[in-house]
Amino acid sequence: ESERERQRARERERERQSEGDRERERETERETERERDRERQRERQSQRERDRERDRETDRERKRETERERLRLRKRQRQRERETKKETDRERERKRETEGDRERETEGDRERDREKQSEGEQERQREEEAREQRREHEREADRERQTGGERLDGVREEERKTMSKRERDRKRARE
Numbered sequence: 001e002s003e004r005e006r007q008r009a010r011e012r013e014r015e016r017q018s019e020g021d022r023e024r025e026r027e028t029e030r031e032t033e034r035e036r037d038r039e040r041q042r043e044r045q046s047q048r049e050r051d052r053e054r055d056r057e058t059d060r061e062r063k064r065e066t067e068r069e070r071l072r073l074r075k076r077q078r079q080r081e082r083e084t085k086k087e088t089d090r091e092r093e094r095k096r097e098t099e100g101d102r103e104r105e106t107e108g109d110r111e112r113d114r115e116k117q118s119e120g121e122q123e124r125q126r127e128e129e130a131r132e133q134r135r136e137h138e139r140e141a142d143r144e145r146q147t148g149g150e151r152l153d154g155v156r157e158e159e160r161k162t163m164s165k166r167e168r169d170r171k172r173a174r175e
Contacts, residue, residue, distance in 0.1 A: 062143070069139075073132050080128070081121060088117050137171065 092113065 058147075069136065077125065077128065081125070084121055084124070085117075134167070137167070141171075141174075
């Protein structure tokens, strides 16, 4: 009888140890799963940070491209102004030679000529700038459509400053 008691006690002890082993195993599995969850969370965070950095770089490149385009436009505009001035000067010189009135031309006449020329150039320049701005806004709208509507606040502010009220109204109507 006492041998059976001892045997049952040994079996109960083995069962307790087995249960303890199984519980330790389950706890190890839970800890392993928690570590995997933490690793997945770190990977998601890392991916979000890479995505944000890529977006920031895209924005920086877009700003650089906008600035390069602006500089190209200014360079072309200055070149046109120089060419216009040279042509105007050549026309004026031909006119003086053909009319033979070089002696009669006074400084006031020359000043008026320069003012008229300057006004004409300024008007042409304003028209060209307006055309270039429209083209730039169209390019920007195209880029927006291609990038899913993302906008840079700086570009929107620049657009607000440069577009006339009528252009803004037309743009809003299109949007």
